[in-house]
Amino acid sequence: MYWTKYFIPTLKETPQEAESVSHQLMLRAGLIRMLMAGVYSYLPLGLRVLNNIQTIIRQEMNAGGAHELLLPALQPVELWQKTGRDKTIADVMLRFTDRKGRNVCLGPTHEEVITDLVADHISSYKQMPLILYQIQTKFRDEMRPRFGLVRCCEFIMKDAYSFDADEAGLDSSYRVMHEAYMRIFKRLGLSCLAVEADSGVMGGNVSHEFMVPAACGEDLVFVCSGCKEPRPYKEGVDPVCPKCKGPLERVNTIEVGHIFKLGTKYTSMLNANYLNAKGQSLPIVMGCYGIGVSRLIATVIEQNHDDKGIIWPKEVAPFDIVISPLDVTNASVVAKAKELHDTFEDRGYKVLLDDRDERAGVKFKDAELIGIPAQIVIGRDFIANGTLEYKNRRTGGKTVDTPSAILALLKESIK
Amino acid sequence: MYWTKYFIPTLKETPQEAESVSHQLMLRAGLIRMLMAGVYSYLPLGLRVLNNIQTIIRQEMNAGGAHELLLPALQPVELWQKTGRDKTIADVMLRFTDRKGRNVCLGPTHEEVITDLVADHISSYKQMPLILYQIQTKFRDEMRPRFGLVRCCEFIMKDAYSFDADEAGLDSSYRVMHEAYMRIFKRLGLSCLAVEADSGVMGGNVSHEFMVPAACGEDLVFVCSGCKEPRPYKEGVDPVCPKCKGPLERVNTIEVGHIFKLGTKYTSMLNANYLNAKGQSLPIVMGCYGIGVSRLIATVIEQNHDDKGIIWPKEVAPFDIVISPLDVTNASVVAKAKELHDTFEDRGYKVLLDDRDERAGVKFKDAELIGIPAQIVIGRDFIANGTLEYKNRRTGGKTVDTPSAILALLKESIK
Numbered sequence: 001m002y003w004t005k006y007f008i009p010t011l012k013e014t015p016q017e018a019e020s021v022s023h024q025l026m027l028r029a030g031l032i033r034m035l036m037a038g039v040y041s042y043l044p045l046g047l048r049v050l051n052n053i054q055t056i057i058r059q060e061m062n063a064g065g066a067h068e069l070l071l072p073a074l075q076p077v078e079l080w081q082k083t084g085r086d087k088t089i090a091d092v093m094l095r096f097t098d099r100k101g102r103n104v105c106l107g108p109t110h111e112e113v114i115t116d117l118v119a120d121h122i123s124s125y126k127q128m129p130l131i132l133y134q135i136q137t138k139f140r141d142e143m144r145p146r147f148g149l150v151r152c153c154e155f156i157m158k159d160a161y162s163f164d165a166d167e168a169g170l171d172s173s174y175r176v177m178h179e180a181y182m183r184i185f186k187r188l189g190l191s192c193l194a195v196e197a198d199s200g201v202m203g204g205n206v207s208h209e210f211m212v213p214a215a216c217g218e219d220l221v222f223v224c225s226g227c228k229e230p231r232p233y234k235e236g237v238d239p240v241c242p243k244c245k246g247p248l249e250r251v252n253t254i255e256v257g258h259i260f261k262l263g264t265k266y267t268s269m270l271n272a273n274y275l276n277a278k279g280q281s282l283p284i285v286m287g288c289y290g291i292g293v294s295r296l297i298a299t300v301i302e303q304n305h306d307d308k309g310i311i312w313p314k315e316v317a318p319f320d321i322v323i324s325p326l327d328v329t330n331a332s333v334v335a336k337a338k339e340l341h342d343t344f345e346d347r348g349y350k351v352l353l354d355d356r357d358e359r360a361g362v363k364f365k366d367a368e369l370i371g372i373p374a375q376i377v378i379g380r381d382f383i384a385n386g387t388l389e390y391k392n393r394r395t396g397g398k399t400v401d402t403p404s405a406i407l408a409l410l411k412e413s414i415k
Numbered sequence: 416m417y418w419t420k421y422f423i424p425t426l427k428e429t430p431q432e433a434e435s436v437s438h439q440l441m442l443r444a445g446l447i448r449m450l451m452a453g454v455y456s457y458l459p460l461g462l463r464v465l466n467n468i469q470t471i472i473r474q475e476m477n478a479g480g481a482h483e484l485l486l487p488a489l490q491p492v493e494l495w496q497k498t499g500r501d502k503t504i505a506d507v508m509l510r511f512t513d514r515k516g517r518n519v520c521l522g523p524t525h526e527e528v529i530t531d532l533v534a535d536h537i538s539s540y541k542q543m544p545l546i547l548y549q550i551q552t553k554f555r556d557e558m559r560p561r562f563g564l565v566r567c568c569e570f571i572m573k574d575a576y577s578f579d580a581d582e583a584g585l586d587s588s589y590r591v592m593h594e595a596y597m598r599i600f601k602r603l604g605l606s607c608l609a610v611e612a613d614s615g616v617m618g619g620n621v622s623h624e625f626m627v628p629a630a631c632g633e634d635l636v637f638v639c640s641g642c643k644e645p646r647p648y649k650e651g652v653d654p655v656c657p658k659c660k661g662p663l664e665r666v667n668t669i670e671v672g673h674i675f676k677l678g679t680k681y682t683s684m685l686n687a688n689y690l691n692a693k694g695q696s697l698p699i700v701m702g703c704y705g706i707g708v709s710r711l712i713a714t715v716i717e718q719n720h721d722d723k724g725i726i727w728p729k730e731v732a733p734f735d736i737v738i739s740p741l742d743v744t745n746a747s748v749v750a751k752a753k754e755l756h757d758t759f760e761d762r763g764y765k766v767l768l769d770d771r772d773e774r775a776g777v778k779f780k781d782a783e784l785i786g787i788p789a790q791i792v793i794g795r796d797f798i799a800n801g802t803l804e805y806k807n808r809r810t811g812g813k814t815v816d817t818p819s820a821i822l823a824l825l826k827e828s829i830k
Contacts, residue, residue, distance in 0.1 A: 043484050044547075074454045074554065098556050
């Protein structure tokens with residue numbers, strides 16, 4: 001991809017409205033733009049990151065045996081009345097009446113819809129376990145949207161739902177999802193705490209939250225300074241670890257996932273029953289598993305940046321390599337840049353060629369800001385003696401060598 | 416993928432509410448389910464088809480030099496008031512007031528949002544041409560939703576927007592998009608008519624609609640029986656081709672795409688200006704280019720089916736091959752089925768193994784219904800002498816031969 005043909009509107013100044021580091025960097029690096037408070041457009045670079053995150057999530061959900069589908073945003077309020085959640089979720093639910101007089105809401109979550117769907121199609125214990133998931137846009141009437149993609153009115157979630165014949169089945173599905181989550185967050189370059197949590201309006205009796213330590217995080221978690229075990233934060237609790245008696249530290253975190261053993265709460269209210277081996281009709285045992293997908297962009301940046309900009313983890317980066325020819329009026333520099341661009345692309349790398357007629361300083365600053373893992377500089381050394389400079393964005397390390405040596409080095413370091 | 420672990424709720428009976436062939440087949444083949452009139456869930460098989468269609472669209476848009484981004488569904492009504500379209504599109508626009516008192520709508524289209532975005536970032540003729548597109552969920556307050564995915568309240572669109580310095584630039588972008596559209600529809604297995612059309616509420620002075628002949632199509636197009644040239648349908652027009660004087664036939668079609676030369680309608684109202692080479696400030700010249708993505712699933716089926724079910728075109732099919740072991744109580748049959756499943760998957764095919772303990776008739780009927788291009792039957796011949804049967808869903812042709820010969824045959828016929 002050539003920079004001049006692409007759309008990366010980077011900003012030199014830090015926008016005033018952005019309070020958190022990730023929000024500032026997302027705006028400055030040209031990843032997102034605000035349409036109105038809590039509602040953002042993903043620009044091409046931001047969408048690439050979002051897609052990379054979605055790919056990782058899909059791979060790990062599929063590896064856990066889950067199947068993807070896609071449920072609607074528009075939902076009949078009638079369905080929510082059956083579980084009573086039209087009232088318990090009322091404050092954040094966006095609703096309206098359409099021209100046909102139907103009471104419609106924009107789904108803030110999908111337990112009702114999926115249970116209603118599955119009720120028509122699961123009739124026997126032989127059809128379970130079944131885990132279905134979607135990556136879909138959700139809506140919340142958020143009073144205080146904050147921190148860019150962290151707390152939004154429109155956001156992308158991965159929500160999965162497991163259906164089992166009994167509690168043992170649910171335990172197994174829950175474990176599989178829990179493990180998938182840990183793999184996902186690791187691949188995203190996140191250090192993540194899995195903490196027992198309250199089930200809230202979801203219902204059920206067991207739940208875990210996945211919390212990422214971050215300066216702007218509004219959720220508190222206790223972490224034992226001794227055994228490092230995370231614990232749910234409770235105000236006014238004597239801050240000593242019940243396991244090792246070490247002192248508990250309060251850590252600010254962002255919630256990136258939440259999983260619930262729902263049991264039969266929804267299936268019994270929506271008549272989602274199955275026949276067991278003895279021919280008895282029983283309610284399906286259910287779990288649900290959420291990940292805040294768009295929020296993850298912000299979270300990854302919170303944990304992966306320096307004062308110069310973003311430092312994308314390998315699998316999340318919008319491009320693997322940025323090539324920076326410093327003098328685009330020099331024909332041999334430009335020719336080399338284009339040749340490297342094509343060579344790297346042929347080898348399966350995603351390559352951004354900064355072909356702008358800008359000063360070296362601007363190119364360096366922007367490359368650091370947008371956080372591409374590897375930078376190849378075609379500068380004075382190339383004109384003098386044919387060598388390239390490779391810069392590792394994360395370590396800051398630099399190597400000057402022949403093009404073929406740099407190519408070999410990249411092969412080892414980024415793929 | 417093993418059928419028993421997947422989620423393909425096929426139906427034996429044709430659902431009464433479905434009027435069109437494609438709607439009936441989408442429900443019967445377990446591709447979609449209705450949540451409420453005009454609002455559908457995509458089940459796993461349907462989502463696979465949707466993803467395949469999206470992949471083709473992305474590839475051809477990218478080949479045309481367009482860049483993908485993602486704009487919000489929630490939009491401030493205020494922005495629509497600037498172009499006056501809050502009134503001209505009022506009937507289909509879903510609106511509400513949120514808790515903060517904001518007047519919000521669900522975007523039925525995105526000219527205002529993208530023009531507003533680009534206005535902040537294009538300042539010079541050097542930044543153009545620029546074509547941006549998204550594949551995104553749109554909402555319409557549809558009074559008479561019909562034909563399953565053809566006319567919906569919630570649907571997926573690809574919408575692209577071109578930005579050029581002058582009319583010549585727009586002409587070029589328009590041509591590039593027109594050509595991309597023809598490639599897309601061809602790869603989707605569609606015969607498609609490109610017809611000059613009225614610009615309607617979009618504005619501008621040139622537009623083309625892409626119309627797919629289909630029995631349930633509600634849009635009429637004239638096609639000359641002589642020169643085959645399509646022409647816009649007008650009621651009460653003397654039905655003779657102005658070019659070759661041949662008689663014009665009325666053809667029922669579904670609109671799958673619509674492209675517009677918008678000119679400066681939106682950019683002048685939203686102050687999206689650029690500086691030309693002489694330093695003069697001028698409004699950006701714009702085009703917009705839509706494809707009804709989810710509607711394409713229905714359209715492809717309208718043109719690709721027989722009385723037994725769907726016949727997916729190669730690039731759209733949710734799986735390439737369905738393997739049907741007829742006797743799943745026979746260990747050698749099952750072992751062969753699993754071995755073939757793994758072999759085909761290793762070779763890059765998408766494979767569905769019908770491991771259900773069902774009668775041969777059920778397996779044949781379902782394989783035909785869901786329309787997988789190639790079926791491999793492991794039946795009596797396999798037990799007797801080790802041969803497999805390969806069935807081509809489109810031609811109905813059958814070949815009985817050794818496993819290695821069938822493998823070689825598949826290589827030629829489906830990839």
